[in-house]
Amino acid sequence: MGFYEDYISRTPASAKEAKRAQAVIPGGVGSAIQFWSPYPIYVKDSKGAYVWDMDGNRYIDYCMCYAAMVAGHADPIIAEAISEQARHGTLYGMPGPLAAELAEEIRRRYPVIDMLRFTQSGVEATMYAVRLARAATGKMGVLKVEGAYHGANDALLVSTAVPTSTAAGPEWMPSSVVESAGIPEGAWKHTYIVQFNHIESLEYQLKKHEGDIACFILEPCMTNGGVIPPDPGYLEDVREITVKYNVLLIFDEVKVGCRIAEGGACEKYGIKPDLVCLAKAIGGGTPLGAFGGRKDLMELISPLGPAVHFGTYNANPLTMAAGLACLKKVLTAEKYREMNRLGERYAAGLEEIIERVGLPACVTHEGPLGGIQFVPEKPHTYRQANSCNKAMWREYWYGMLSRGVIPMGSGWFEEYSISAAHTEEDIDETLNITEDVLKAIKS
Template sequence: MPAPRNQRSYESRTRRSRRVFEDASRYFPGGVNSAIQYFSPYPLYVTRGEGSRVWDIDGNEYIDYCLAYGAATAGHRNPEIMRAIKSVADNVGTLLGFPTPSAIGLAKEIVRRFPGVEMLRFTNSGTEATMYAVRLARAVTGRNKIVKVEGAYHGAHDYLLISDKPTRRVLMGSERAPASVPDSAGTPEEVAALTLVVRFNDMDGLERVLRENENEVAAVVMEAVQTNSGLIPPAEGYLKEVRRLTEYYGVLLIIDEVKTGFNAAAGPAYAAYGIVPDLVTMGKVVGGGTPLAAFGGRAEYMEEVTPLGRAVHYGTYNANPLSVAAGYAALTKVHTEKSFRQRAYLSERLAKGLRDIVEDAGITAYIMSYGAMGAIYFGLEEQPRDFREAFRADKAAWHDWWLGMLVRGVIPYAGAWFEEWFVSVAHTEEDVDKYLVAAEEVLKGLARG
């Protein structure tokens, strides 16, 4: 189906969203409170969620595969999580300003499920978690530089919002030595220069950067499976080599599990690759869909955090009882090995169905499912190995497909070409089949042009 038709259908079904957008735009830049929520022609304003569904302000129902960018994969209004939150509201209060014993239970569960995490600190967002982990690595090593992977998102702070999504190929620098491109205006050049960039799966590139900056790099920050560039698994032996190199150069390895934790695997994604990081960041699922995240790792490093050590970590809302209760219910009652297996099965079923449709329609697109997540790269025939290869994907086709799916009652993805789909505990085979029926219509339309 040609693009203008999907857009017209979207506009005719979402008239109230447009009106709310106009109103919201007077108060919030772009009418949203996180730039990722904006899409053209205007975002969907959603009023309610239940299980695998959400409803927009026009009353349209959607099967939701965005799931708050992977944070709501317990399903909307999950009964276990709602019960836990109600109990805190009835008996405890939202914020007491003193440490509460309940945080220990969630910490124990995290320590049990994240190899290498002996101690941790809670924060309110993944952005804070990675920011504090970087500060801690600098404090521990006494070094200033950080190495990150091109195309990887770790939150919106200056340390790591570098070469997250360089918008043009010419800005990226050479394959051999990718440039450090600040994604946001307002990032001081001096700060950007401290963040060095490598390509995912490029062992030689990492070796070179660590060698050329010997005794200057505090940490390598990466995901075990790169997200926010679609989904890119590590090449065989890559993560082990990263671990070996970081140890050799005395550099801390920080693995970011904010998105992949409990979505790419039943726990952290790195566990399948036989590596133990020095520090780990986590978020999204660990708070059961409430604002809670954490950074943790080896006790010897975590003891550098104040008041024991010198790396400052504060936060009025850290480990607030509501989020801790929601996270505890999510990890102990919802995100079990068993529920993960079912989610992964559904994600693979979805991927297989999409591959068949794409083949029948004669469309070029590479479809990837990893755990309970998946990605579609329009215009690519093979799995990309890094962001540069992913970047070749056809973004216009993606947008067309996105709108086409929305007007058929499916939120097919988190809302940008480089995001992913997520399958929740509440999704069913029937939900997957509905996705596929809608996808078949849209993709055949796209093939006709």
């Protein structure tokens, strides 16, 4: 029996639930990324580093809700903060004291953020940051990286993959390809694409569209395409060149923010963007995002200025309480050190296994986030990562699942995420399972 068949034979209850859900929910899932063939596991419980599916199978979880569950599942401190707040109300539609406290904690971690506004998600954070950049500069053009995902908003859902239906364009001048039906041309025709870790590509587009570009939105460490860290000097060059062309620099730290360091990529790489987008880690497992940065820019937000930012659920006390518990009580400096230590141990262990087994694969990582890439050389761009052996990745995915590990998010381009709840024993157990699975793939 192959890995795929193993997976199906141990998940009959998930199969049944998928059938039920598919009748009322497209694909039976809340977001396309939650679907994999022929059906995903349906989760009935979670705790720490583990989730249990409806058949009672336990999995060591490295998807961690696409890196959002930094504290681990059902953390008792966060759960208590949520229940305590729920007893006092979940939505006021008027401000309370928790929002400023959380904003202050984020500003402590990110000195580059003078002021911020909260959203419910990462997609809203990037959408509002781009709107603000356009409002501040009066220019409409937006630069983004090929293969980078910034959420499903109309202006940014462009070239999140290497196109297969049209020519991809040369590496230094990738084509802009809209990734969904239903997006009007006007929404994305000002979105231009550059290659990650390729400063000539950025300079080419800046020159070509000089005077039209409001901002460059960039994940400083790419997390679509596995984890692709910036090459030495790349971010410094990006900062210099965006200043030279008078273009605002937005760091999309939705995934890496408060994750690869207390102060995310800004701290890790020592770069000062104009605006930063956050989500995932800052909400302690509840739906929370934020965008913030320079005071002069943030003061353009309504009611102070002309750039509108609205939302019934914005800065609601429930997510504020969860975020505060997560950032102030759970994610201590010690926890970051431990997550990084485990991240190093896991990446080194994976590299040794790949070497021993002799597979054309490699490991890329930034602290606790990383991934096995089924390409022989570490990729520096999404295009290089995209040339991976997808059939081999698929075997790895089902092999790990059928042995009780969710090794990463559910696509070759996702990453593994080690949380504050993972232990050395989890890592070592996972490495043993990985060795068995990769040996089976090799044979």
